[in-house]
Amino acid sequence: MNGVERPPGNPILRLEDVRKEFNGHVAADGVSLDVAAGQVVAIIGPSGSGKSTLLRCVNLLEVPDSGRITVDGQPTDAGGRVSTRDLMNLRRRVGMVFQSFNLFPHLTVLRNISLPQERVLGRTRADADARSMALLEQVGLAAKARAHPLRCSGGQQQRVAIARALALDPKIMLFDEPTSALDPELGLEVLSVMRELANEGMTMIVVTHEIHFAVDVADHLIVMADGRIIEQGGPKSVVNDPRVPRTRTFLSAIRDR
């Protein structure tokens, strides 16, 4: 799939003029974005550019001050007024993977994945566990089902976190710097799981520092700075031939690391 600025047909995610401020600091400054079903969008940019904030607005972990977000045809207007039912529905359809994994340490790996299925989707324990095991197989961690998260490496924990999010059959998967807290080696395991997921056609939005991943896997690359999208397009063209000077400076700083 080629990256195009405005994909044809109905986008599975549409952000319109989303704005979010924290104590006078503008984290997202009227950002608009469309994402088509099956697209993999990577967002890069310097720290404080608002990438994470934008991502967290999609599943309303941050409530935008203004603007509109439409997920799979369901709009949610900003200003903090969202009904609990709409909120739950939204989060059912959008899965999130965090930089610090955020697994539940007092539960086994299996239970981490099954509990949300039981409580959120109402699946029986047997069904939930079956699905959990299938997902663990997929990410290569079936052997760790009965272990506790803290006994697993960072890379393993993150893969469990991905399985946990996938267990709810979301339409969109959000990744907030999924490998930033991992050693490069462990990060590779996670990236390969993400690559597979992309190949299977999952709609993904990934905030990352991994330019290689963005270039290899993403259909569309967005560069953010100071709360705004300063450049976007096909990953290869943006990275090899950035049009905006700020993008250039940012990319060279990353390369020098």
Added chain:
Amino acid sequence: MQTSLSTSLLNDWSDWLPRLLDGLVVSLQVTGLSLLFGFAAGLVFALLSSSASPVVRWPSLLLVEIGRGMPSLVMLQIVYFGLPGVGVTLDTFPASVLALSLTTASYTSEIIRAGLRAVPAGEREAADALGMSRADAIRFIIVPQGLRIALPTLMGFAILVLQISALAFSLGLPELLSQAYSIGASTFRYLDVLVLAGLLYLAITIPASWLVGRFEGRLATNR
């Protein structure tokens, strides 16, 4: 009546020991029941005090502050001497349990609340992101972990409650101190009998504190 053949201290101690042990049993009973009711009520107040709704939160915090701000002795005396003034008359044992339960509830509410706050914010976010309801997040994620975190402090407090139970002596409850004092009053051997009573208390509190210390260490390495 049995007459002691020798006046050595150990003989006296063995004479007094049965009565003191009876008193110790009462102390332990009062402590145990107060911990039971107090911890349960403490958990409830901890959740109420953490509520998002100010209407629920403020009265709960106020009650907890009052419970913590009052000396335990005052609490005991209010329940036993004061309540009859409004028509509630309790016997020494129930009064002691009620008063100590209220004190325990107030302190444990704060201890548990701190434990709940200490649960990493990332886990709440993950629960939210997964679409779990507030109630489910609290029940399955926050409370189990909050309690684990609070456990060492709660155990330390339990030991404290045994010490506080000695104050029920002022209500006339026949617990350990009360027994020791009355033996002292009749024999005038206050020092000897009080030291024995003290040793009985220490026989429980010192090993218990040591166990809590060990447990705390194990908890730290497991995380």
Added chain:
Amino acid sequence: MDHVGPILAAAPVTLGVTAAIFVVGALLGVVLVTGRRSGNRVIRSTARTAIDVLRGLPPIVFLFIVFFGIGSGAIRLSPIEAAVIGLGLITAAHMAEIYRGSLLAVGPGQFEASQALGLSRTTTYLRVIGPQAIRVAVPSMITWAISLLKDSALVSTIGVAEIMSVTNQDARSSGSSLTPFVIAAIVYIALGTPLAFLSRFLERRLSLSVRS
């Protein structure tokens, strides 16, 4: 309401007794913690035992031992003297633990750095470790002071004329049994609140952790 008058009049006694106990305890605590950290095995275990015993006994039991046990034998102690000695020693034990914890919190790195710089032991403790340890210790010390204020009610049982004993007298002499106790409770809470605020204020001011 003539309940409030006598009870309030006893408040200074409560405050005074608490302050005296605290000062005695804070000073003796230094002695105890020094013993606890001593190189000498005998001194160390004696201090440790003393601390464990003083913290393990119910305060009222120790108070009775001091007053009825020791203080009515060869040595005669007045109720206030017994209160200050008894609760003062218990405070010393708790202070010793607080000091010990705060010294541990300062971290061995500071001590090593001082040694590497060639600072004398005295200078190290006085200028490097001490000030940092105090910052950690103060909130806990204030928390203990608040507890002490409430525990001071104990001394009514050996006859010190402070808030609790006045309240008891009042309840017995007047008809109403609930009111004097409620007033006493309010007075204790009111006395403790400024200390609680002080503690929170100091905790924020003294915190050396990196602001996130």
